[in-house]
Amino acid sequence: MSTLTTQDLYLSSFSQLQAKLPGQDAAWLKTLRLQALEQFKQTGFPTDELESWKYTNLSLSLLKESFTFDAPASTTAVAAQLKKAGFDTEKAHLMVFVNGQFSKELSSLKTLAKGVAVQNIASALTNETVKAFVGKIALSENRAFTALNAAFFTDGLFIQLEAGKVLDAPVHVVYVSTNAGQATQSHLRNLLVLANDSKANVIEHYWGENVSAYFTNVVTEAALAKGSTLEHMKIGQEDIKGYHIGSLIAQQEEGSHFTARLFSVGGALTRNDIETTLGQKKAECVMEGLYLAKDKQHVDTRTFIDHLSPNCNSTEVFKGVIDDQAVGVFDGRILVRENAQKTDARQSNKNLLLTKEAKVYSKPQLQIYADDVKCSHGSSTGQIDDEALFYLQSRGISREEAKKVLVYAFAGEMVEKIESAYLKPALKKLVDGWMEVS
Amino acid sequence: MLVIKGLKARVEDKQILNGIDLTINPGEVHAIMGPNGSGKSTLAHVLSGRPGYEITGGSVTLDGKDLLALSPEDRARAGVFLAFQYPVEIPGVNNTYFLKAALNAVRKSKGEEELDAMDFLELVKAKLKPLKMDESMLQRAVNEGFSGGEKKKNEILQMAVLEPKLGILDETDSGLDIDALKVVADGVNALRGKNRSFLVVTHYQRLLDYIVPDQVHVLAGGKIIKTGGKELALELEEKGYGWLTGEKVNA
Ligand SMILES: Nc1ncnc2c1ncn2[C@@H]1O[C@H](COP(=O)(O)OP(=O)(O)O)[C@@H](O)[C@H]1O
Numbered sequence: 001m002s003t004l005t006t007q008d009l010y011l012s013s014f015s016q017l018q019a020k021l022p023g024q025d026a027a028w029l030k031t032l033r034l035q036a037l038e039q040f041k042q043t044g045f046p047t048d049e050l051e052s053w054k055y056t057n058l059s060l061s062l063l064k065e066s067f068t069f070d071a072p073a074s075t076t077a078v079a080a081q082l083k084k085a086g087f088d089t090e091k092a093h094l095m096v097f098v099n100g101q102f103s104k105e106l107s108s109l110k111t112l113a114k115g116v117a118v119q120n121i122a123s124a125l126t127n128e129t130v131k132a133f134v135g136k137i138a139l140s141e142n143r144a145f146t147a148l149n150a151a152f153f154t155d156g157l158f159i160q161l162e163a164g165k166v167l168d169a170p171v172h173v174v175y176v177s178t179n180a181g182q183a184t185q186s187h188l189r190n191l192l193v194l195a196n197d198s199k200a201n202v203i204e205h206y207w208g209e210n211v212s213a214y215f216t217n218v219v220t221e222a223a224l225a226k227g228s229t230l231e232h233m234k235i236g237q238e239d240i241k242g243y244h245i246g247s248l249i250a251q252q253e254e255g256s257h258f259t260a261r262l263f264s265v266g267g268a269l270t271r272n273d274i275e276t277t278l279g280q281k282k283a284e285c286v287m288e289g290l291y292l293a294k295d296k297q298h299v300d301t302r303t304f305i306d307h308l309s310p311n312c313n314s315t316e317v318f319k320g321v322i323d324d325q326a327v328g329v330f331d332g333r334i335l336v337r338e339n340a341q342k343t344d345a346r347q348s349n350k351n352l353l354l355t356k357e358a359k360v361y362s363k364p365q366l367q368i369y370a371d372d373v374k375c376s377h378g379s380s381t382g383q384i385d386d387e388a389l390f391y392l393q394s395r396g397i398s399r400e401e402a403k404k405v406l407v408y409a410f411a412g413e414m415v416e417k418i419e420s421a422y423l424k425p426a427l428k429k430l431v432d433g434w435m436e437v438s
Numbered sequence: 439m440l441v442i443k444g445l446k447a448r449v450e451d452k453q454i455l456n457g458i459d460l461t462i463n464p465g466e467v468h469a470i471m472g473p474n475g476s477g478k479s480t481l482a483h484v485l486s487g488r489p490g491y492e493i494t495g496g497s498v499t500l501d502g503k504d505l506l507a508l509s510p511e512d513r514a515r516a517g518v519f520l521a522f523q524y525p526v527e528i529p530g531v532n533n534t535y536f537l538k539a540a541l542n543a544v545r546k547s548k549g550e551e552e553l554d555a556m557d558f559l560e561l562v563k564a565k566l567k568p569l570k571m572d573e574s575m576l577q578r579a580v581n582e583g584f585s586g587g588e589k590k591k592n593e594i595l596q597m598a599v600l601e602p603k604l605g606i607l608d609e610t611d612s613g614l615d616i617d618a619l620k621v622v623a624d625g626v627n628a629l630r631g632k633n634r635s636f637l638v639v640t641h642y643q644r645l646l647d648y649i650v651p652d653q654v655h656v657l658a659g660g661k662i663i664k665t666g667g668k669e670l671a672l673e674l675e676e677k678g679y680g681w682l683t684g685e686k687v688n689a
């Protein structure tokens with residue numbers, strides 16, 4: 001199936017689906033969807049001729065499949081699985097979406113303080129805040145998947161914190177994809193709106209249990225007002241049938257703190273775009289991530305930090321472990337604009353290749369237009385140190401175990417950096433589990 | 439205990455060991471001396487199973503077991519321990535974790551019960567003391583940022599924890615000041631016993647004042663060219679190696 005016909009399929013599906021999508025009583029959304037569809041029509045799916053898709057060829061993977069919009073309504077034993085994965089969900093607000101639909105039965109929210117909203121976005125489409133922000137942070141222009149998402153999204157997470165409000169417990173949102181026959185897709189839109197000095201901790205957790213191929217297309221928009229703090233974690237645990245395309249786009253006001261973390265282990269093909277605009281002075285952002293890939297997995301991470309204002313800091317550390325014939329891509333761009341004096345921006349990307357066939361494309365880009373700044377970036381790709389391997393073996397540790405020890409010595413830093421007692425044991429387990437079966 | 443017969447080995451295309459014969463009985467300490475580049479480290483590496491060497495002849499047995507057929511980890515489990523000339527730094531791996539994993543791997547292979555964190559800590563702390571090592575080094579990454587002396591002490595600590603049958607010390611004295619040398623030598627001497635043997639590779643006689651060997655062998659050109667008692671070391675110190683090898687070599 002050619003790219004063109006895949007695109008046509010989406011265009012023709014829209015007219016049939018239009019009336020069934022949520023937001024029938026929200027005129028703004030109807031307009032937004034139509035505009036997005038038009039933008040998608042013009043842009044089409046990205047090809048590897050685009051610099052930002054150079055190493056991720058969709059025509060050989062995602063675009064060869066055709067996904068139905070009629071994903072079955074289904075349930076899974078989410079709570080039990082989370083427990084097994086090492087999460088103490090009693091300590092979190094749990095939100096569960098199955099195949100793009102909110103599942104009230106599987107979700108369990110704790111009592112929320114006044115001025116704190118945590119709900120599924122489909123139930124908030126007439127909310128003025130939703131109207132004010134959706135599509136305003138993640139623009140559909142020239143972004144095929146964002147446009148597609150705007151046109152087709154069925155649901156997602158909506159969090160709104162009024163000034164000074166603090167969400168103590170993390171909001172753990174699980175997006176499950178499950179199919180048995182036909183290839184399925186879901187388009188999810190999340191919106192996080194933090195007013196002045198508010199604070200939230202959000203976990204987006206994607207996983208799949210599928211027989212056929214599936215496609216998850218997610219866009220998360222985050223607005224951080226003055227002095228607010230958002231700790232965001234994305235865990236990518238799609239199964240090997242999954243194609244995952246995700247964006248997390250933030251806008252930061254004065255003195256806000258944004259931490260975006262990514263742990264990506266799953267999926268046949270995964271692409272994550274993580275972006276923030278440090279729009280006012282003294283805003284701060286931390287981006288950290290670990291991507292682990294094996295077999296023929298393809299994992300592509302693209303970050304963009306836009307230093308628009310003076311006295312802002314950004315710290316970025318991404319690590320990748322690539323095994324078998326898998327491919328990793330890291331593209332990290334930092335733009336320091338003329339006005340962004342006293343910027344402190346640091347970026348590092350390190351990769352460990354476990355086989356000769358494993359590949360990594362690492363592309364750090366620092367573009368600096370201000371003169372009084374501190375910026376650094378570094379990228380490295382290496383193999384397991386044979387000397388260290390022998391040293392461990394010479395002490396009685398098996399070669400296999402020694403390899404794991406050395407992989408964890410490399411990747412474990414990303415787990416150790418995590419302070420959250422809710423996340424840390426589960427992420428350690430996730431990394432250990434990945435090494436166990438590799 | 440250790441029987442080496444006609445051992446030949448090469449690296450890439452370079453023949454380095456040219457037929458080594460050496461027997462070490464239980465409880466004995468043998469020293470191997472020789473000029474730089476004579477193949478001392480190569481012998482130590484070949485015994486411990488380091489990759490990159492091709493065995494082109496001969497045999498090595500430990501208590502009758504064919505050592506050359508074993509993987510490095512199985513040699514370690516069988517009781518071979520190499521104290522490295524250049525201990526490897528392993529960032530990201532905690533020293534305690536490493537020591538415990540090593541000890542438990544060895545214990546498990548012998549059918550012994552693995553030690554839990556508490557018992558292990560007690561054991562390792564007791565072994566640190568005589569080596570005058572600070573407990574804080576247990577929390578550091580393996581050899582990372584250790585001084586030369588600390589690295590060598592860490593090797594001896596590992597040996598003390600693993601209690602091997604055969605300890606091979608490759609230039610453990612190099613880079614040590616006299617105080618550290620004494621501490622390390624005391625650490626080795628404390629491990630001497632009737633069922634444990636040592637092969638002490640050294641360039642200088644100095645170490646052998648503290649670890650007194652039963653036999654001294656001179657290795658040159660990949661062969662043992664002379665064997666004697668501990669007094670041979672003193673003779674070498676005085677005369678250098680030239681009178682044995684027929685060349686002028688700096689000792
Ligand atoms: N990996 C290698 N490749 C090539 N030559 C080597 C290698 N390792 C050792 N050699 C050579 O083998 C000889 C013996 O080295 P070595 O065993 O380290 O000597 P010693 O420990 O006695 O100083 C030297 O000439 C050295 O250069």
Ligand SMILES: [Mg+2]
Nearest residue numbers: 478479523609
């Ligand atoms: Mg040497």
